[in-house]
Amino acid sequence: NAGVTQTPKFQVLKTGQSMTLQCAQDMNHNSMYWYRQDPGMGLRLIYYSASEGTTDKGEVPNGYNVSRLNKREFSLRLESAAPSQTSVYFCASNLAGLANYNEQFFGPGTRLTVL
């Protein structure tokens, strides 16, 4: 049981380049999330997918797009990277659906630098 996996672990981009961050979970969870973590700001939700086939914006969605490819996979795309998107990105999942008592399980993170 790998839990939540993310690729790549590290990435350096130039301003304007695009890339996709991949996330997969093998726990048969319904909901998946993308967060960014910046110093002193905790985790901020970018997008989430409450169930397969649905996606919704979180607190900071601008500059990002997501795809819930199937129940296991949830990808995050930066179409035109900006230095302000330099951050550590975490994917998470939980069983919840719309019941929030289930804790989230996190991947190891992707450290992204945009020059």
Next chain:
Amino acid sequence: AQSVTQLDSQVPVFEEAPVELRCNYSSSVSVYLFWYVQYPNQGLQLLLKYLSGSTLVKGINGFEAEFNKSQTSFHLRKPSVHISDTAEYFCAVSDRDYGQNFVFGPGTRLSVLP
């Protein structure tokens, strides 16, 4: 909408001393409460959670937290810390009633000194 405040951004403490990490929240509805720990260069792991029932919740690694509804607090405590407890700790709240409203606090960096 909920919000979470962690009053201390950094807490240094000597090994074997007790520690309390403070968390306050605001919400117009009933909530579930969580504490997560993040070790360097890793993702977040659940320490403990409060769903209902006893207001004192015990978690992994000897941590416990107490829910105080009147003070809207969920402080994390450990009676005797170890060097290995050095990490960042996040308090989080989610809305009982609806939606994907997990909100995380800004985090408290606990440094355990020898």
